[in-house]
Amino acid sequence: MAEPKQEPRFKVTDRRFWVEDESAIEKASIPIDKYPSFVEELKARTELAQQKLKEKVKTLDEENEAFRLRLSKEMERRLQREKFDFFQHFLEIVDNFERALQAAEETSSFEGLKEGVKLNLELFLSKLKSLGIEPLDVLHQPFNPHEAEAVGVVSVDDPNLDQHVVEVLQGGFRWGEQLLRAARVRIGQYQPSSKPQGEENKQATLSSESN
DSSP, X not given: OOOOOOXXXXXXXXXXXXXXXXXXXXXXXXXXXXXOXXXXXXXXXXXXXXXXXXXXXXXXXXXXXXXXXXXXXXXXXXXXXXXXXXXXXHHHHHHHHHHHHHHHHHHOOHHHHHHXXXXXXXXXXXXXXXXXXXXXXXTTSBOOTTTEEEEEEEEESOGGGTXXXXXXXXXXXXXXXXXXXXXXXXXXXXXXXXXOHHHHHHHHHHHHHHO
16 A cells, blocks of 8 residues: 655745746846945045145156256356456456566566566465465474475474474465365474584684684
8 A cells, every 4th residue: 555645844945036037147237346435535535646746746846957957057157257256356466467577678677577576476365365265374383294295304403393394395275274285395303413512612612703
């Protein structure tokens, strides 16, 4: 005898919409990625800020270039003015040299020429001083290697002149605190006299008697 057919205790129902309507898959639209509104606003502000920054940097570059050109032109004009003033300082010296030579030719006086050269040297030094250029005062001063170059040594019998400048071969000059040219000098080296004291006194006595 056949057993009666039993009904299942539960029933599974598939509620996915495309199970009953397969064409629904084709009808379904693919969702487009979309940021929340505040993210979109922030993104737009960021892009705008970047664009403004680029424009600002470009403007600054253009202004800097224009400023650099103006500064370069101003420096060039200033340099030309300084050159002009510098050359004018020495035109008077040229005039004086010409007058001194003319006077020497007319009078055949060596002393007049010497005096003219001396006056021009003094004028030249005064012009240099007005520009801030002054000679170094090193004669009879302790030797300073930062101001002078020793090219020779001279024996001296005065101990106060030991390691002092006793001869200036070429003058040195400074411009403010800057050394333009070191002086070329000879410095003294103390050498005590080798003559006995009695001999020196004897020679001094003979010299006095002969006078």
